[in-house]
Amino acid sequence: xxxxxxxxxxxxxxxxxxxxxxxxxxxxxxxxxxxxxxxxxxxxxxxxxxxxxxxxxxxxxxxxxxxxxxxxxxxxxxxxxxxxxxxxxxxxxxxxxxxxxxxxxxxxxxxxxxxxxxxxxxxxxxxxxxxxxxxxxxxxxxxxxxxxxxxxxxxxxxxxxxxxxxxxxxxxxxxxxx
Amino acid sequence: xxxxxxxxxxxxxxxxxxxxxxxxxxxxxxxxxxxxxxxxxxxxxxxxxxxxxxxxxxxxxxxxxxxxxxxxxxxxxxxxxxxxxxxxxxxxxxxxxxxxxxxxxxxxxxxxxxxxxxxxxxxxxxxxxxxxxxxxxxxxxxxxxxxxxxxxxxxxxxxxxxxxxxxxxxxxxxxxxxxxxxxxxxxxxxxxxxxxxxxxxxxxxxxxxxxxxxxxxxxxxxxxxxxxxxxxxxxxxxxxxxxxxxxxxxxxxxxxxxxxxxxxxxxxxxxxxxxxxxxxxxxxxxxxxxxxxxxxxxxxxxxxxxxxxxxxxxxxxxxxxxxxxxxxxxxxxxxxxxxxxxxxxxxxxxxxxxxxxxxxxxxxxxxxxxxxxxxxxxxxxxxxxxxxxxxxxxxxxxxxxxxxxxxxxxxxxxxxxxxxxxxxxxxxxxxxxxxxxxxxxxxxxxxxxxxxxxxxxxxxxxxxxxxxxxxxxxxxxxxxxxxxxxxxxxxxxxxxxxxxxxxxxxxxx
Numbered sequence: 001x002x003x004x005x006x007x008x009x010x011x012x013x014x015x016x017x018x019x020x021x022x023x024x025x026x027x028x029x030x031x032x033x034x035x036x037x038x039x040x041x042x043x044x045x046x047x048x049x050x051x052x053x054x055x056x057x058x059x060x061x062x063x064x065x066x067x068x069x070x071x072x073x074x075x076x077x078x079x080x081x082x083x084x085x086x087x088x089x090x091x092x093x094x095x096x097x098x099x100x101x102x103x104x105x106x107x108x109x110x111x112x113x114x115x116x117x118x119x120x121x122x123x124x125x126x127x128x129x130x131x132x133x134x135x136x137x138x139x140x141x142x143x144x145x146x147x148x149x150x151x152x153x154x155x156x157x158x159x160x161x162x163x164x165x166x167x168x169x170x171x172x173x174x175x176x177x178x
Numbered sequence: 179x180x181x182x183x184x185x186x187x188x189x190x191x192x193x194x195x196x197x198x199x200x201x202x203x204x205x206x207x208x209x210x211x212x213x214x215x216x217x218x219x220x221x222x223x224x225x226x227x228x229x230x231x232x233x234x235x236x237x238x239x240x241x242x243x244x245x246x247x248x249x250x251x252x253x254x255x256x257x258x259x260x261x262x263x264x265x266x267x268x269x270x271x272x273x274x275x276x277x278x279x280x281x282x283x284x285x286x287x288x289x290x291x292x293x294x295x296x297x298x299x300x301x302x303x304x305x306x307x308x309x310x311x312x313x314x315x316x317x318x319x320x321x322x323x324x325x326x327x328x329x330x331x332x333x334x335x336x337x338x339x340x341x342x343x344x345x346x347x348x349x350x351x352x353x354x355x356x357x358x359x360x361x362x363x364x365x366x367x368x369x370x371x372x373x374x375x376x377x378x379x380x381x382x383x384x385x386x387x388x389x390x391x392x393x394x395x396x397x398x399x400x401x402x403x404x405x406x407x408x409x410x411x412x413x414x415x416x417x418x419x420x421x422x423x424x425x426x427x428x429x430x431x432x433x434x435x436x437x438x439x440x441x442x443x444x445x446x447x448x449x450x451x452x453x454x455x456x457x458x459x460x461x462x463x464x465x466x467x468x469x470x471x472x473x474x475x476x477x478x479x480x481x482x483x484x485x486x487x488x489x490x491x492x493x494x495x496x497x498x499x500x501x502x503x504x505x506x507x508x509x510x511x512x513x514x515x516x517x518x519x520x521x522x523x524x525x526x527x528x529x530x531x532x533x534x535x536x537x538x539x540x541x542x543x544x545x546x547x548x549x550x551x552x553x554x555x556x557x558x559x560x561x562x563x564x565x566x567x568x569x570x571x572x573x574x575x576x577x578x579x580x581x582x583x584x585x586x587x588x589x590x591x592x593x594x595x596x597x598x599x600x601x602x603x604x605x606x607x608x609x610x611x612x613x614x615x616x617x618x619x620x621x622x623x624x625x626x627x628x629x630x631x632x633x634x635x636x637x638x639x640x641x642x643x644x645x646x647x648x649x650x651x652x653x654x655x656x657x658x659x660x661x662x663x664x665x666x667x668x669x670x671x672x673x674x675x676x677x678x679x680x681x682x683x684x685x686x687x
Contacts (some may be wrong), residue, residue, distance in 0.1 A: 006246065009247070162201050
């Protein structure tokens with residue numbers, strides 16, 4: 001069954017293949033983020049998503065709003081607008097970035113801690129996370145007081161949870177089964 | 179439940195010791211949609227089919243639909259506390275139930291949690307709820323009977339160990355009563371009974387458990403309950419959990435009986451979750467694999483070969499028909515899967531023919547091999563006499579005067595029909611059934627007034643116990659009616675008829 005992301009994923013995969021063949025991944029990524037952010041501006045979004053405005057008009061507006069991008073990314077965005085998929089543009093961009101990361105062997109990791117990390121801790125943690133992921137990682141840090149203590153690392157769909165909260169939950173689960 | 183404080187202290191101490199060690203590793207996803215007992219979870223890319231999932235607050239779920247980006251999960255518990263954005267974790271285990279002797283005498287839910295307030299279930303054995311049925315090589319033909327203790331069934335629609343016999347009929351025709359009587363009749367024997375209640379009122383379930391307890395039948399029984407108030411996913415799982423519990427006994431070389439009461443409600447529950455999961459609807463809006471859902475469940479009933487322990491799992495699925503419609507989707511499906519059916523009818527029930535078994539529409543495709551020889555000796559004649567009676571009874575309604583042969587046939591049928599009536603909670607041992615059916619088919623009741631047949635039957639049993647105490651035990655041990663027993667029977671019946679004055683009044687009148 002088609003999920004909410006299926007369309008976005010298909011466009012992203014096609015765009016990624018074109019970009020890789022042209023050896024222009026970085027340029028595509030930069031252009032796509034400019035375009036996606038432009039289309040996300042409320043006034044512009046209203047225009048591209050409006051069913052009564054003809055496509056030629058939409059194309060003119062988008063081309064005027066964003067000028068300094070390559071032809072490829074612009075065509076992709078216009079194609080998505082013409083096919084009635086402007087709503088999928090933000091997710092398409094996320095998928096595209098994910099594909100680029102995967103191509104370069106970089107994983108995205110989210111590190112949650114109860115307190116902000118110090119520089120030394122950050123370096124140590126980065127090493128550990130890279131070892132866990134088995135490749136380079138791009139770390140996002142999140143401070144979450146709900147963890148109470150410790151750290152929880154999420155790499156893709158895998159969660160390595162060494163927080164005080166998960167320990168307490170496990171303790172509670174064990175105590176309630178007695 | 180007694181909590182020993184020193185145990186808790188030691189557990190907490192162990193937990194604190196291991197506090198700094200390692201981390202939990204689990205696949206995670208995020209709820210994007212939740213409601214009606216199901217959830218769509220984004221992520222969980224490594225989830226297994228029917229893997230147990232952990233939602234916040236200790237609620238468990240089951241991976242049901244594995245899709246490209248999301249997992250459709252059935253929530254096995256209270257879903258009202260869940261919301262969009264909650265984290266879901268994989269557990270690495272498929273859905274399983276505790277099994278083994280610890281469950282005997284207990285009332286549990288389909289996940290094995292006790293519902294009877296008798297404390298936790300002390301077992302370390304678990305089995306996955308879903309399993310592929312045993313193959314051809316490990317099976318052997320059905321050759322041992324399940325004695326239901328009901329005359330109409332043990333004589334004409336015999337059930338063998340490892341057989342799948344469907345009980346179907348409208349509501350209020352005594353389907354559950356047959357199941358309960360069968361369980362009660364196993365008292366003191368080697369058959370373990372698993373009663374799976376699917377989508378029934380809790381008051382009904384409580385009543386059945388009370389009946390089993392009252393007749394001392396909980397000592398060899400397990401009750402699995404997914405009540406009408408439980409979410410559909412729980413009801414969907416219940417029969418598979420019951421089958422898993424029964425399989426454990428079968429693989430240990432023991433005999434088990436599993437009653438699914440009833441599979442119509444199971445089909446409804448499966449239809450509900452399938453439609454919520456947006457699987458395409460088929461006939462009567464049931465999902466396309468409803469036939470497979472039932473056949474894979476009932477195929478798990480088996481008689482294992484001696485090399486594999488020789489155990490058995492007998493299945494008695496129950497289907498409730500609507501206004502006697504046997505050709506509806508689910509009844510025809512299950513009829514075609516099972517090895518025969520016992521058909522219960524409202525009009526028979528209302529005529530006082532209880533159990534309301536329609537002998538014409540009921541069949542048992544394999545059970546005949548499982549009957550003991552003594553029963554086969556008397557049952558052939560019984561079936562024939564009743565079939566002729568049914569034919570004549572319809573015809574004789576229009577005729578004013580009938581020849582003697584026809585009248586005799588009608589009388590015989592009337593008495594035999596009367597013999598097959600049996601009150602609830604009064605299962606009979608097989609040798610007693612043989613005795614009374616033998617008397618009936620040999621014409622010894624033809625001159626007994628119909629209202630007095632009951633009296634004749636109980637009097638006859640009493641007479642046999644007192645005056646011929648070795649006759650019934652001989653039948654039971656020889657499993658057949660020898661010529662000597664035949665003569666002994668003839669003598670006993672004649673003596674009893676004179677003694678109790680049966681037959682005399684008829685000739686005087």
